Amino acid sequence: MKIDTGRFTFGVLTMSDKGSRGEREDTSGPYLLKTLNDLGYQQKAYAVIPDKAKGITETLISWVDEQKVDLILTTGGTGVAPTDVTPEAMADVIEKEIPGMAEAMRAESLKKTPHAVLSRGIAGIRGNSLIINLPGSEKAARENIAVLLPSLAHALDKIKGGTSDCGVG
Template identity: 45%
Template sequence: MQMVKIGLVTISDRASTGVYEDLGGPAMYDWLTSALSCPWHAVKHIIADEQALIEQTLIKLADEEGCCLILTTGGTGPAKRDVTPEATLAVADKVLDGFAEQMRAVSLKYVPTAILSRQVAVIRNQSLIINLPGKPTAIAECLDAVFPAVPYCIDLIDGPFITTHSDRVQAFRPKHAKQVADE
């Protein structure tokens, strides 16, 4: 079975300088550890809220590191320094609006300010990039909501075959989809 490489990017001025403890990166890592049943490896970055740096990091993870999935946390609000969606869209080949719509819909069940979130999901070459909120509980809620579609999406962009612990997350693949774990 092929090793799955997943990029985890925390985007925060304060966390990148050590002023603030990174909570989002560990939350993404812990969620994936509980959900994935296939061998995987995290490629982690903590960077400042700088659009050019975010773009460079996403391009490196997708094109050079070969990450089939890249999750970001932070920088998706309306504040002046929140530029994660702009950077993500700048490196995108395709936009997948359904991911963002679902994440906002789920988040609205918990906080009315979820309508302020501007996260996006895109495809770059053979990588799925998903912007997540910054709060650890919101990260888990959003991943619970959208991850059932992630393995099949990665299949469709010719990525590795991702499997999940079915008691944690039920990955959905249509009946006609290729069911191959070893290549």
């Protein structure tokens, strides 16, 4: 059974101090927007904000609790630099972690670069929303989302109470 992606909304949240000040162009965010739009998902939100835990937490909570965004992809802030705080902010927001998604992204990335072991991104659920942390570079975001695209619609369907069998399709 093919799940209609058009029934799901999504948002992309880019964490970049320079990007939020207009000093660097966000390329990973627009790539993710185009990819999901092309697959039929309905864009509901997009923002570029500084790498600050409070702003990340507030935005994610607003997008989930108030705007009811079904899928949120974050990009940036998942590495080991002192300013990389996205996973910590995420941990304060989500109610259930989905470790398999992050493990799959790192495993696939490790085939391309030994630096994949430095990625600290996580994935999880808050309410009826799925939130996934992706790396900030367009190349890494592109490679990481490709790993998850085949399971996104099914995951969103299940999070919203769908009863389809995970072993089918």
